[in-house]
Amino acid sequence: MQAPLELARELIRRPSVTPDDAGCQALIGERLARAGFHVEHLRFGSVDNLWAVAGDHGPITCFAGHTDVVPPGPIEDWTHDPFAAHVDEAGWLYGRGAADMKSSVAAMVCATERFRAAQPNHAGRLAFLLTSDEEGPAVDGTRAVLDWLGARGQRIDHCLIGEPSSDLALADTAKHGRRGSLNARVRVRGTQGHVAYPHKADNALHRLLGLMADLVAHRWDDGDASFPPTSFQVSNLNAGTGAENVIPGVADAAVNWRFSTLQSAESLRAVTEAYGEAHGIPPEAIDWHLSGAPFVTTEGRLIQATRAGVQACLGTTPALSTGGGTSDGRFIAPTGAEVIELGPCNQTIHQADERIPARDVARLSEIYEAILARLLID
Numbered sequence: 594m595q596a597p598l599e600l601a602r603e604l605i606r607r608p609s610v611t612p613d614d615a616g617c618q619a620l621i622g623e624r625l626a627r628a629g630f631h632v633e634h635l636r637f638g639s640v641d642n643l644w645a646v647a648g649d650h651g652p653i654t655c656f657a658g659h660t661d662v663v664p665p666g667p668i669e670d671w672t673h674d675p676f677a678a679h680v681d682e683a684g685w686l687y688g689r690g691a692a693d694m695k696s697s698v699a700a701m702v703c704a705t706e707r708f709r710a711a712q713p714n715h716a717g718r719l720a721f722l723l724t725s726d727e728e729g730p731a732v733d734g735t736r737a738v739l740d741w742l743g744a745r746g747q748r749i750d751h752c753l754i755g756e757p758s759s760d761l762a763l764a765d766t767a768k769h770g771r772r773g774s775l776n777a778r779v780r781v782r783g784t785q786g787h788v789a790y791p792h793k794a795d796n797a798l799h800r801l802l803g804l805m806a807d808l809v810a811h812r813w814d815d816g817d818a819s820f821p822p823t824s825f826q827v828s829n830l831n832a833g834t835g836a837e838n839v840i841p842g843v844a845d846a847a848v849n850w851r852f853s854t855l856q857s858a859e860s861l862r863a864v865t866e867a868y869g870e871a872h873g874i875p876p877e878a879i880d881w882h883l884s885g886a887p888f889v890t891t892e893g894r895l896i897q898a899t900r901a902g903v904q905a906c907l908g909t910t911p912a913l914s915t916g917g918g919t920s921d922g923r924f925i926a927p928t929g930a931e932v933i934e935l936g937p938c939n940q941t942i943h944q945a946d947e948r949i950p951a952r953d954v955a956r957l958s959e960i961y962e963a964i965l966a967r968l969l970i971d
């Protein structure tokens with residue numbers, strides 16, 4: 594059996610449900626130390642993180658990812674034990690983390706071992722940033738490691754994240770950015786009353802519906818080459834006592850924007866507050882929570898190396914996408930790093946029977962090595 598698949602299976606057998614690392618990072622740290630890395634285990638709160646560097650000067654190329662996994666859910670929904678790392682006769686590697694993202698982490702470690710053995714005097718520095726809190730609150734994980742690095746004056750130049758970016762076939766898609774996600778809660782206060790005496794009441798729901806209708810109809814932008822148009826969705830709407838003859842005095846809504854770099858949290862807020870005022874809803878009635886700002890890596894060394902690496906190994910070219918949910922790239926990109934996410938197929942992530950083709954682990958490892966060769970050899 595090939596080394597990357599063997600390591601992926603060893604990691605899957607460690608049940609590292611967020612934030613428990615279950616020994617994954619210790620195992621990886623030993624392997625990296627043997628490959629000449631200076632390894633630091635950073636525990637923030639209840640979260641284990643690992644930062645490792647090889648080389649002492651030059652731009653930092655970093656492999657980033659997480660060792661934690663989401664809970665498996667009911668075991669009886671699985672064809673094979675989620676922590677047994679079973680490979681079936683059809684060649685599927687089953688297990689929680691098989692796609693998201695222990696196979697990528699294993700592929701990265703093995704690619705690094707081979708690359709360092711073949712190119713002991715490579716240019717630049719090679720680093721690993723791993724956390725056990727990507728699937729959870731993500732407070733004491735990647736973000737905290739970046740703060741710690743920043744305090745030491747260190748910065749990542751090129752970052753390859755192993756999140757499962759592929760759609761139908763390995764490396765058919767790489768993510769070069771992510772949309773931003775902004776949440777708001779709107780709470781409108783009016784005056785409750787009898788439906789037969791509307792002049793004596795102030796219907797909070799009517800005002801809220803006016804605002805929601807304006808926001809639904811608003812055309813935020815048309816998107817651009819990297820992003821689809823910004824979208825607005827109402828996720829929750831609550832008002833009313835249940836009685837048919839009572840005008841509601843309070844109404845509230847929860848809403849979310851997925852937005853491109855053509856917008857900012859501030860621009861979305863300004864438009865919303867202006868509509869709100871028109872319906873007698875003051876700015877204080879709206880609570881905002883930005884869960885991630887949008888980011889995009891434009892054409893440059895990392896995108897070129899990624900494309901060339903995939904082309905050399907598979908003969909195909911990955912499509913670049915900003916689709917899907919957020920990732921820890923939202924913390925890394927704002928530090929000035931070029932960020933690309935490239936990993937296995939994401940069809941079964943967070944599901945029962947999470948699985949990928951077992952042979953993709955070694956293929957992914959070869960792609961990672963080919964990308965390293967394009968970034969770390971002058």
Ligand SMILES: [Zn+2]
Binds near residue numbers: 659693694727756757
């Ligand atoms: Zn993930």
